[in-house]
Amino acid sequence: MKPNRRFEWNEGPDDRLRALLREWRAPEPPRQLERALAWRLRRRNAWKRGAPWLAAAACLALVLLGRLASTPPAAPPAGRQARDTEASTRASARPPARAASERSPSPAPPSESAAARSPAITGAAAGSSPRPSARRPAAAAGSVEDAVLVEPGQAALLAELARDLRGAKQSPPGAPLPPIEVIPAHAAPPVEPSAEAELQPYQMRWESVGSEWPSMRRAF
Amino acid sequence: VAIDPETLPDAELLMATARGDEAAFLEIYERHRDRVFRFAYRMTGSAELARDVTHTCFASLLEAPDRYDSRRASLATYLCSAARNQSLRHARHSWREKAGAAEPDQRTSGEPGPLEQLLGDERSRVVQAAVGALAPLHREVLILAEYEELDLATIAQVVGAEVGAVKVRLHRARRKLRTALADYLKGEVPPAFRTRVS
Numbered sequence A: 001m002k003p004n005r006r007f008e009w010n011e012g013p014d015d016r017l018r019a020l021l022r023e024w025r026a027p028e029p030p031r032q033l034e035r036a037l038a039w040r041l042r043r044r045n046a047w048k049r050g051a052p053w054l055a056a057a058a059c060l061a062l063v064l065l066g067r068l069a070s071t072p073p074a075a076p077p078a079g080r081q082a083r084d085t086e087a088s089t090r091a092s093a094r095p096p097a098r099a100a101s102e103r104s105p106s107p108a109p110p111s112e113s114a115a116a117r118s119p120a121i122t123g124a125a126a127g128s129s130p131r132p133s134a135r136r137p138a139a140a141a142g143s144v145e146d147a148v149l150v151e152p153g154q155a156a157l158l159a160e161l162a163r164d165l166r167g168a169k170q171s172p173p174g175a176p177l178p179p180i181e182v183i184p185a186h187a188a189p190p191v192e193p194s195a196e197a198e199l200q201p202y203q204m205r206w207e208s209v210g211s212e213w214p215s216m217r218r219a220f
Numbered sequence B: 001v002a003i004d005p006e007t008l009p010d011a012e013l014l015m016a017t018a019r020g021d022e023a024a025f026l027e028i029y030e031r032h033r034d035r036v037f038r039f040a041y042r043m044t045g046s047a048e049l050a051r052d053v054t055h056t057c058f059a060s061l062l063e064a065p066d067r068y069d070s071r072r073a074s075l076a077t078y079l080c081s082a083a084r085n086q087s088l089r090h091a092r093h094s095w096r097e098k099a100g101a102a103e104p105d106q107r108t109s110g111e112p113g114p115l116e117q118l119l120g121d122e123r124s125r126v127v128q129a130a131v132g133a134l135a136p137l138h139r140e141v142l143i144l145a146e147y148e149e150l151d152l153a154t155i156a157q158v159v160g161a162e163v164g165a166v167k168v169r170l171h172r173a174r175r176k177l178r179t180a181l182a183d184y185l186k187g188e189v190p191p192a193f194r195t196r197v198s
Helices: A013-021 A031-070 A080-101 A110-117 A119-128 A152-167 A195-212 B010-018 B022-044 B047-063 B075-099 B114-132 B136-147 B152-159 B163-180 B191-197
Strands: none
Touching (some): A013 B114, A013 B163, A031 B022, B010 B022, B010 B047, B010 B075, B022 B075, B022 B136, B047 B075, B075 B136, B075 B152, B114 B136, B114 B163, B136 B152, B136 B163, B152 B163
């Protein structure tokens, strides 16, 4: 049989089979199928008409979201970060005032240096001496970032140490060490009668500026 | 100037469908729905499945008209091929269950008497069962050749096989049907059918 040949009717044995096969008839396609396909076409057309507007709206939304994301976030108003910020702000704001009050330190007399080395005088300075700031010379020139906050007693000790170092001369290499004074354990601490009098100006000065010192909320 | 869709070839109707022309699509549907539905019905043995297959074929044509290449085959061949693929997917599972419970046929004209109708329904069920018992590859070439009256080259395009393979499958399908319907083939061809076909 040729490829383009169709079947023709004659009275052969295949024709009997063909006649019997055609007893099986197929029904007509339902009409709702046509309606369903037409509805699908209309929906597709409506979607195609609305697609450019939808794409434009999506692009606009993306641009707006991008701009919102690029703006810096607002600072947190409260909480622990706020407390930390307050402490650091206070630390950076205080040194200029202290520097103004201590810009002209009077040279310490030799007797004052000697009294500061005694345990009694050091203990009194920790409790009632005015609060000198311990900072480097560059910080005294006005650098706010170099300021260091310490306890009042530590500040007094650091100030005395600085005065001692300024006035001391370094021993040459090989020099013998100074003798160490050995004090018995049960011996009474030596009390110098001039200590109270030497502390008086410090106490008066402290009373004038003591109220300016902020409360220490947490340890450094 | 309004163009009558009935005068346009399938390719132009399909282009108009891609642009959203509903009348063009309905014309395509009117031209090819019967063949697609009949083929799907005979492949699956169920009018319900045939409706689903037909809907799927035309919906895919609606959604992606670019898939059809007019240089390779006609639109009828393309739709038959799509229906064949869909039907094979359904027929593997549902043919045997549906074959015994076929829907009553819708006779169009020349309604016979009650006895003749009873005998005709019986022959219809027997033929349906015999065709349904064929292997899917044999069944599809038999349906395309005997019912849709396609030539061998077109059948080969639809089923994606060589013409020689189609010949072999068709020969084997007929031989099996002759064996299965031997009792009914002893009688003569009904004269009413002979006039209807001619």
